[in-house]
Amino acid sequence: MNEMIERYIHDVTRRLPEAERAEVQRELAANINDMLPESASEQDVINVLQSLGSPRLMAEQYRQNRRYLISPAMFDLYLSVLRVVVLVAAVFFACLGVLLAIPSGSLEDVISAAFSGLFDGALQAAFWVTLGFCLAEYYGVQRKPWTVDDLPQIPQASVTISRSSTIVGMILTVFFTVFMIVMIVTNQWLLLLVRGSNVINPFSQAALYRIIPFLIITGALSLFVSVLKLYWARWTWSLCLANILYDIVWISITISILHWPDLLSPEFNAFSRSLLSTVLNDPSLVQALQSTWIINGLSALFIVVGLIDCATSIANTVKGSLGSAKSTSS
Amino acid sequence: MPEDELLQGLITDLRRGMLVLAVLASLEQPKYGYALLQDMQAKGIRIEANTLYPLLRRLEAQGLLLSEWDTTESRPRKYYSVSARGRVLFDRLRAEWQQITQTMQALLGEDEPR
Structure with a gap:
C-alpha cells in the first residue's frame, strides 16, 4: 500500500529535473497522506491515486518549462536553413558518389551511387542542421529583436532565381568537370x-x-x-x-x-x-x-x-x- | 472536434486565468495543500489536486508565496502563505479583475441571450 504510493511518487518525480525531485517527493507524500483517512485501506489509496490522475500529466504540470527541441520562434529559420543545406549536400554527395563509382565501369553502380549519395547527403545535412538548432535552443541563443529595418524587399518575379535551374546547373557543372577529368586521366578524349x-x-x-x-x-x-x-x-x-x-x-x-x-x-x-x-x-x-x-x-x-x-x-x-x-x- | 470537447476547452481557458487570483484569495491564513484544495472546492472553485499542487510550487518559485514545513505533528506538512510581494500583486490583480468584470458585465448585458 505504501509501496503503491511510493511508486506513484517515483513515477512523477522521475520525469522531473534532478534538483526538484527531493522536494516534490516530500510535498506529494505529505499531500497524499492528507488525502487519506487515518487507517486507510488499499481501496482508499487506489481511489486517491486515481483521483490524482496520470503521473505523466502531474509531472507536466510541475515542469511547465519548454518541452520542445526547437522553439516556435526559431522554427521558420530552421526550416529555411534546412532546405538549402539539405539540397546542397544531397547534390554534392550524389555527384561525389558518382565520381567514385565511375572507375568501376558498371552503370548500375553509378546509378546506385547517385541515389545513395543523395540519400546519405540529405540525411547527414538534416541531422547536423537539426542538432545545431537544438543546441542553439538549449544554450538560449536568441534572435535579435525585430525592427522595421529587418523588413525584406518584395521580390520581383523577374529577378528571382529559379531554384531548380540552379540545381540543374550545379549537377551539370559537377558532371562535366568530373567527366572531363576522368576522360583525361583514363587517356581517352572525346574529340x-x-x-x-x-x-x-x-x-x-x-x-x-x-x-x-x-x-x-x-x-x-x-x-x-x-x-x-x-x-x-x-x-x-x-x-x-x-x-x-x-x-x-x-x-x-x-x-x-x-x-x-x-x-x-x-x-x-x-x-x-x-x-x-x-x-x-x-x-x-x-x-x-x-x-x-x-x-x-x-x-x-x-x-x-x-x-x-x-x-x-x-x-x-x-x-x-x-x-x-x-x-x-x- | 465534438461540441462538448470544444466547450470544455474554452471553459478551461476561461477558468485558467482566474486560478492564481483564487489561490491568493483563499490563502488569507497559511494553509497546507490539501486543506487549501478542500477549501477552494467548498467555495465552488473547480480545481484538481494535480493542478493545485504544482501551481503552489510555481507561485512560490515566482515569489508570491512562502512555504514552511511543519514537522511538529505526526505528519509533516508544507504550509503555504502569501508573501509581502504576493500581497501587493494580489491587490493589483484583484483591482484588475474587478475592472474586467465590470467591462464584461456591460458587454454581456447588452446582448440578449440568443
Whole structure:
C-alpha cells in the first residue's frame, strides 16, 4: 500500500529535473497522506491515486518549462536553413558518389551511387542542421529583436532565381568537370579525328594533365556561385559581384590555356597544317592562321560570352533594386 | 472536434486565468495543500489536486508565496502563505479583475441571450 504510493511518487518525480525531485517527493507524500483517512485501506489509496490522475500529466504540470527541441520562434529559420543545406549536400554527395563509382565501369553502380549519395547527403545535412538548432535552443541563443529595418524587399518575379535551374546547373557543372577529368586521366578524349586509319588526339596529353587543376578550380568556383544563388534566390549586388569575379577567373584561365604552346598535339598540328595547306597556298598564311588567328578568335569569343553574362547579371541586379526602390518610394 | 470537447476547452481557458487570483484569495491564513484544495472546492472553485499542487510550487518559485514545513505533528506538512510581494500583486490583480468584470458585465448585458 505504501509501496503503491511510493511508486506513484517515483513515477512523477522521475520525469522531473534532478534538483526538484527531493522536494516534490516530500510535498506529494505529505499531500497524499492528507488525502487519506487515518487507517486507510488499499481501496482508499487506489481511489486517491486515481483521483490524482496520470503521473505523466502531474509531472507536466510541475515542469511547465519548454518541452520542445526547437522553439516556435526559431522554427521558420530552421526550416529555411534546412532546405538549402539539405539540397546542397544531397547534390554534392550524389555527384561525389558518382565520381567514385565511375572507375568501376558498371552503370548500375553509378546509378546506385547517385541515389545513395543523395540519400546519405540529405540525411547527414538534416541531422547536423537539426542538432545545431537544438543546441542553439538549449544554450538560449536568441534572435535579435525585430525592427522595421529587418523588413525584406518584395521580390520581383523577374529577378528571382529559379531554384531548380540552379540545381540543374550545379549537377551539370559537377558532371562535366568530373567527366572531363576522368576522360583525361583514363587517356581517352572525346574529340578524336579519324583520318583513314589514323586516330589523332587533338590535345597533347601533357597539356591535358596540366588542365586538370584548373578544371577543379573553375568547377569549385561555379559551385560556390550556385550555392550563393540558392541561398539568396535573387540578384543582389553581392551575387552580381561574385558572378563577375567568377566570369573573370574562368575566362582568364581559358584564354591562358588557349595560349599554351603545347596545347595541341604534334599530330594534330601536322594534320591541320596539311589540311589548311590544301586549301590555302600560302604557307605563311597557314602558319599565321594556326598560331594566332584561331587562338585570338577563340579568346575573343570567350570574352564576348563573358561580357554578355556579366551584362545579364548586372541588368538583373539593377532590375531587382529598381523594383524595390519603386516600392519603398511609394 | 465534438461540441462538448470544444466547450470544455474554452471553459478551461476561461477558468485558467482566474486560478492564481483564487489561490491568493483563499490563502488569507497559511494553509497546507490539501486543506487549501478542500477549501477552494467548498467555495465552488473547480480545481484538481494535480493542478493545485504544482501551481503552489510555481507561485512560490515566482515569489508570491512562502512555504514552511511543519514537522511538529505526526505528519509533516508544507504550509503555504502569501508573501509581502504576493500581497501587493494580489491587490493589483484583484483591482484588475474587478475592472474586467465590470467591462464584461456591460458587454454581456447588452446582448440578449440568443
